[in-house]
Amino acid sequence: MKKIILFSVAAIALAFTSCKKDSNKSSSQAHVTVKLTDAPGAYDAVILNIKQVVILSSGGDKTVDVNSGPIDILRFRQGRDTVLAGVDVPAGRLQEVRLVLNNTGNRVVINGISYDLNTPSGQTSGVKLKVQDNLTGGVEYTLLLDFDAAQxxxxxxxxxxxxxxxxxxIPQAVSGALTGSVSxxxxxxxxxAIMGTDTVGTIADVNGKFYFPGLPAGTYRINFVPVSPYAVKSIDGIVVTNGAVKDMGTVTITQ
Incomplete structure (x- = not known):
């Protein structure tokens, strides 16, 4: 049977990434993008054959395959990174993040000579480290994992x-979310939701609720364009902050 090596991320801190112009994500889901970068090491190459990323939260567990093939992590240093996986995770308390490596295909190249990287048997069952961070629905998170090749x-x-x-x-940029209801x-x-030259649109649902996930932090003008005979309404100065959901309450639309 093929052995799978699991290791979890030490001293993890979650952070949020800037938003996509997409207002269709559920408020019960948080999107997590896992990226990998490298601290310098005195090698020609360090090849990791990553199979999966596993994210465990109080809302449920998600496993996503990594389809990039073996990665030379030394190519991703000095501000460069590579995306390993992105997955929607149930909102809740983050408990653990693991990387799953194939047992073969991991190697280090020194002075042009390739050596297999062996993984001690104690790691086959996984090093499980608890992570105490919240996943807020509608907020996009980025985990930038800095692999220290030298150590x-x-x-x-x-x-x-x-x-x-x-x-x-390493912490990344932060996004927030905006919600409210119309009457x-x-x-x-x-x-x-308008900030500068950027506009994100959505519609109120059958209960009158609207929701904008993954908004960059900043001050917005919110425009409401109803059906006739109701009048267009604008509200200025709506502040979205990093990692939080701004609730506008009930907005009354008049004729």
Whole structure:
């Protein structure tokens, strides 16, 4: 049976990434993008064959396959990174994040010579580290995993190389979300969140509720464009903050 190596991320801190212009995500889901970068190491190449990313939260667990094939992590340093996976995760308390490596295809290249990276048997069951961060529905998160090649590769007494991953997380940009309701429900407005030259649109649902996930932090004008005979309405100065859901309450649309 093929062995799978699991290791979790030490000292993880979650952070939010800037938004996509998409207002259709559920408020019960948070989108997590996992990226990998590298701290310098004195090697020609460090190849990791990553199989999956596993995210465990109080709302449920998600496993996503990594389809990039073996990755030379030394190509991603000095501000460069590569996306491993992106997945919608039930909102709730983040409990654990793991990377799952194939047991073969992990290697280090030194002075042009390739060596297999062996993983000690103690890691086959996974190093489980609890992570205490909240996943807010409608907010997009980025985990930038900084792999420390210099500390993660250990030379044994018989000249072999062991992989003992040392990883830290680097905070990224933050996004927020915006919600509210319209009255009367029969005004059926289209709703637009406008900041500068950027406009994000949605519609109120059958209960009159509107929701904008993944908005960059800033001050917005919210435009309501209802059906006739109701009048267009604009509200200025709506502030969206990082990692929070701004609730506008009930907005009354008049004729």
């Amino acid at each position: 993660s590769i250990v030379v044994t007494g018989n000249g072999k190389y062991n992989l003992k991953p040392v990883i830290r997380a 009367p429900i029969g005004s059926y407005p289209k709703v637009y």
